[in-house]
Amino acid sequence: MSTESLLIISGVVLSAVAILVFLIYYLVATKGSVVAEVAEKSGYQDKDVFIRDQTWGKPRYLSWSVLSANDAKSIGLRYIFTSLLFLFLAGAIGVFMRISLVDPNPTIITPIVYNVLLTQHAVLMIYMFALGSAIGLAYYLLPTELRLKRDDLGRYSSFAYWVWLLGGVLFFISQSSMRWYMYPPLSLQMQTYGAGLYNSVGIFAVELIFIGVLMASIIVLRIILIDRSDDIPLSKMPIFAWAMVFTAIMLISSALPLMVGVAMLFYDVFNPIFFLKDPLTFAVIFWFWGHPVVYLAVLPAFGLMYDVITRFTKRPMYSYSSGVFSLGLLMILSELVWGHHLLNSGLGIDWVLFFTTSSFFVAIPSAITIFNMIATLWTAKKIRITTPMLFVLNAILDFTLGGVAGVMLANQSVNEIAHGTYFVTGHFHFIFVGVTLGVFMAIFYLLYPTFSHGRTYDTRLARWHFYFTAVGSFLMSVSWEVGGFIGMPRAVAGYFPQFQPYQDSAILGGVIIGIGQLIFLYNIAKSWSTVPTVDPSNILEYRTETNDPIESSDLGPIAAKEEGGSGV
Amino acid sequence: MNSKTRTELLYVVVVLVVLMAAAGLNIVYVLGHESNIATAKDPSTVPAGSTVINVTGYQWAWQFTYPNGTSSTDVLWVHVNTEYTFQVISKDVIHDLLIPALGLQVYAVPGHPNQVSFSVNKVGSYIFECVEYCGEDHYLMRGTMEVLS
Known part of the structure; x- marks a missing residue:
């Protein structure tokens, strides 16, 4: 492409982005000034304080006003629904990639398009869905769970949200094909055959996403540790709050080195002085962040799983202290295993010894967490199998299967066979689809009457959503693990014909997951067009101590309806 | 020690033993196959x-x-x-x-x-x-x- 056409295209794209940003700003500012006027009439000088007082302690539902209101719950709703949008975008990309592999040679899409989709699926799922939904649920659930004393960082939170969103959108339109690892020298090859013509935008976008999530994590940490009500001591905090403390600490401590690394990589685009001759250094910096981030996707989910299990078994956690302890240990150990992503890259035998051994140890807190959940279920007199509970039970199963595959990979002898193959893809899709997506859906269903201001969803369709997601995810990940173990490489647009059976069954699994999500969309759309009928309050927001026994009267009208098999 | 603590200890010890045995085997493999x-x-x-x-x-x-x-x-x-x-x-x-x-x-x-x-x-x-x-x-x-x- 000539410099002239490059300039024209980038000019048009940048103008379109600028117009879009201005339009959003205009809408938000107009709405903001209207609210400010109402606030002034009610005797408030600060509209944010006005909004907070108006909404405080009440169920906060989805409306366009969350875009201009800066109270914590509105910010939470923004994150939750934006991450849901990105989930469907990246999910559709994922299903499309599966279908494109129906033939061993690329026929439906070219390898270049496949590589762009591969990169977008990973970056959008991890940064925009997994991190976004965790931050969103923290903003949404914690203010009421912890009965915050103050909520005065709304503007910073709002800024963090917009920067994160801008980063995600820019990354999508940059058509980067550097893969989420961003390894140089490939990420510095600004060609369609390399990382894509506009990969500089892609690298910049990743940095924006980092700025957003880092700011939000610091604010979440402050909300939990400083702003929570004085009558909730640390030892009585809900387990989800603990999970978010560890998540935020892990994110803050591991993101900063890579933010510096990404800035250096961005500089390298114009004047390659840092990583071009020494790409392994970047790989090491990347995985210092890259491994903790995969735990960032499951830690909040663990907290929420405890919440759902205790809710539907009417039992306290089997052991609150070991639950908190194992989440904390998970945070520490998971920051010590990142080197296992580079075991075969020639960094030395000592490197291999240290990181394989530490990778075995990271399984200890994971196993304690799972045993704690199983023990809670085991000691329950009655387990109510609702759709959210099904998602959580399936998450326990999938985490165990994916986790065992992870422990297998910690063996150097297995790692040499399976690293870089679909075995690894199967390992983490078991966990990402089973735990990250599954628990998000469980919580979404529980909060849906609140989000929708009192609407109910069709429980039968929700069940089908669960069955399709669980069965599809199992089929897809198992096919990958088996194929990967005999050498089926991942991240490829085509493959040796001998791998066709494994690819075909994974395609079937992927399509089944896709159908499941379409059922979910249909269910939500159908419900949204109905008239609100139920009490929009929900127990997740208002319960404060996961370790206290729960009385059945606490379960609220939603649970009562679910028990009766009708309504929600 | 009540039964709850015993159960907790049991699963922690089982997990530790299994994982440490696996980690030990891995170390033996690595040290025996450095050139591979x-x-x-x-x-x-x-x-x-x-x-x-x-x-x-x-x-x-x-x-x-x-x-x-x-x-x-x-x-x-x-x-x-x-x-x-x-x-x-x-x-x-x-x-x-x-x-x-x-x-x-x-x-x-x-x-x-x-x-x-x-x-x-x-x-x-x-x-x-x-x-x-x-x-x-x-x-x-x-x-x-x-x-x-």
Whole structure:
């Protein structure tokens, strides 16, 4: 492409982005000034304080006003629904990639398009869905769970949200094909055959996403540790709050080195002085962040799983202290295993010894967490199998299967066979689809009457959503693990014909997951067009101590309806 | 000690024992197979009697250069029950050579040559492939290893 056409295209794209940003700003500012006027009439000088007082302690539902209101719950709703949008975008990309592999040679899409989709699926799922939904649920659930004393960082939170969103959108339109690892020298090859013509935008976008999530994590940490009500001591905090403390600490401590690394990589685009001759250094910096981030996707989910299990078994956690302890240990150990992503890259035998051994140890807190959940279920007199509970039970199963595959990979002898193959893809899709997506859906269903201001969803369709997601995810990940173990490489647009059976069954699994999500969309759309009928309050927001026994009267009208098999 | 604490201790101890045993076995494997694990190139650690094959990865093929100066692309010729050492380098971006049947994997990194030793004990034809994403035709960076008697 000539410099002239490059300039024209980038000019048009940048103008379109600028117009879009201005339009959003205009809408938000107009709405903001209207609210400010109402606030002034009610005797408030600060509209944010006005909004907070108006909404405080009440169920906060989805409306366009969350875009201009800066109270914590509105910010939470923004994150939750934006991450849901990105989930469907990246999910559709994922299903499309599966279908494109129906033939061993690329026929439906070219390898270049496949590589762009591969990169977008990973970056959008991890940064925009997994991190976004965790931050969103923290903003949404914690203010009421912890009965915050103050909520005065709304503007910073709002800024963090917009920067994160801008980063995600820019990354999508940059058509980067550097893969989420961003390894140089490939990420510095600004060609369609390399990382894509506009990969500089892609690298910049990743940095924006980092700025957003880092700011939000610091604010979440402050909300939990400083702003929570004085009558909730640390030892009585809900387990989800603990999970978010560890998540935020892990994110803050591991993101900063890579933010510096990404800035250096961005500089390298114009004047390659840092990583071009020494790409392994970047790989090491990347995985210092890259491994903790995969735990960032499951830690909040663990907290929420405890919440759902205790809710539907009417039992306290089997052991609150070991639950908190194992989440904390998970945070520490998971920051010590990142080197296992580079075991075969020639960094030395000592490197291999240290990181394989530490990778075995990271399984200890994971196993304690799972045993704690199983023990809670085991000691329950009655387990109510609702759709959210099904998602959580399936998450326990999938985490165990994916986790065992992870422990297998910690063996150097297995790692040499399976690293870089679909075995690894199967390992983490078991966990990402089973735990990250599954628990998000469980919580979404529980909060849906609140989000929708009192609407109910069709429980039968929700069940089908669960069955399709669980069965599809199992089929897809198992096919990958088996194929990967005999050498089926991942991240490829085509493959040796001998791998066709494994690819075909994974395609079937992927399509089944896709159908499941379409059922979910249909269910939500159908419900949204109905008239609100139920009490929009929900127990997740208002319960404060996961370790206290729960009385059945606490379960609220939603649970009562679910028990009766009708309504929600 | 009440039964709850006992149950907790039980599962913690079981998990610890299983994982520590697995970690121990892994350490024994690593220390016994140092030359079969990819390390930075060092001529002094090439096993005695091992034939050195220079491997170059580039977008998007593998080139093997044998001691007699000949070379082949995307096909590797080796003899059965003979010890070989790969010395691997990349011309452009990071690649990763995997021969699944051998459990042999080594990164090809520009500016950071690696080496790894192996031998094959069965005649036949086996696949190898690049397992580190390296651009447009990454999926075509593959070939076969022909093991001769």
